[in-house]
Amino acid sequence: MALKQVSSTDEFIKGLWRDNPVFIHMLGLCPALAVSNTAINALAMGAATTFVLLMAGLSVSLLRNFIPREARIVSYICIIATFVTCVDYAIMAISIELHRALGAFIALIVVNCLILGRSEAFASKHNPGRALLDALGMGVGFTGALFFIGVMREVLGSGTLFGVGLFPDGFQTWTVMVLPSGGFFAMAIWLLVVNWIRQRQADAEKQAVEQAGKAAS
């Protein structure tokens, strides 16, 4: 069976919307809910995850002919853990405060099923160029999703964006949005929006197909 040729740009684009890891595949929800309480935390977490995704994707793709099938998960985890350790130390060197805010969730990138999932499902079956493009798309999609959740939580929960006050004095902050439960609320609201848009797209496509069918007959 001949595989359908997928263009390189599509390899990148699919992670942004059609196969968005957080909003469509619901992967990596633990950091998406836990450290999205401010926009900065969300972006830092997204950048760290993207770096690990890229490096793990590249390594797995390069080593794909050497890793035995039986030991692949262990090998992937080892590769991912190596890069997570790098990121951990890098963040600590850049900003100790950021490191404290992200806490254990940096180390937990190791078990983020998004990275393992892309290694297993994509990088181990494609050449390094494609694997990098896929990892970049997924990373940007993940970061974007976290950023949207983070913006909603920070604006409502603290009245700020990137730590800068948005409103004059007296703005009533919604304490619940910086609490863990706020992560679930923000996530659910974005899911509602995303699914609503997808539903509309699907309906529009169906109508277009029907009309084309009518025109043909």
Place this chain on the structure above:
Amino acid sequence: MGKLVKHLEIGSSPHVSDGASTDVIMRNVFFALLPVTVFAVYAFGTGAALVIIVATASCVLTEHWLCRWTGKPSTVGDWSIAITGLLYGLTLPPDLPLWMVFVGGVFGVAIGKFMFGGLGMNAFNPALVGRAFLQAAFPQAMTHWSAPFAEGRFEHIPSSVLAMPFWEPTYDAVTSATPLALMKFEAEFAGGRELMAGLTSGSVGETCGALILLGGIYLVARNMMNWRIPASIFATVAAVTWAFQLYDPATYPGPVFMLFSGGLMLGAVFMATDMVASPITNAGCWLYGVLIGVLVVAIRFWGGMPEGVMYAILLANAVSPHIDNLIQPRVFGTGRRAG
């Protein structure tokens, strides 16, 4: 979307119809709540009246919009949502900003009721879902209590009530501690007579225990409420509190204080008895009441917050489907030993 016809009979046969429909029952609940509402407005003035009106309006409007938006037949006409709104308003502090009242009402009905499928499908009491959200979102505003029977409460509207949407309220009166806060932080116990007559501060409709009981008795007399749920809650709370008071009377208040303070009366009589979110069998109702009672006492005595009725009822709501699974009624016509 096609029209969803709900036709589900729950309960073991034989069925006898007594002509009660949702709107008949709800109209009676409204009559039972009327004295409580009137007393609330009398005690707390214009602020309470506005809070109750906005609470009811926000719930009714949300239900109406959502029904139209999803193409379902509107369920506004059967009064049930108006009762939810009224009950929700009665659980709020009397000087809560109206925009917060509105936000909580929208949240309670949209997330607490409609997400689960609308009337008859809600896993939790929607009024309490709205209140719980407000408690988590705006803890300061939700624990600011104004004193009852303040001078000039009918002449002017408290400035906090009219706070601009999304802006912090400014209060013109200092907060007045509720009996439960006094119990928790000052070890001071209010007298039973004061609590029953509703002379203390608290949420709009929770202060006057006697009127709430009167409404409950009316509903039980009309056979429109399962009396086992409040009875079981009262008995459990009284028994557990009595045991603790025997053990250490200086720290733990007596049963009368516990029964008539805070939202226990309102919660036990009108909230816990939500027909959808409570268990179906009578034995299940007893168990459900015991669970609420134990949770209320535990949260009040050892929790971080002075009041725990709302969380106790929401937690018991979550458990009630499991209670129904646990307690299966004997099939009619089979003997006890026949199995």
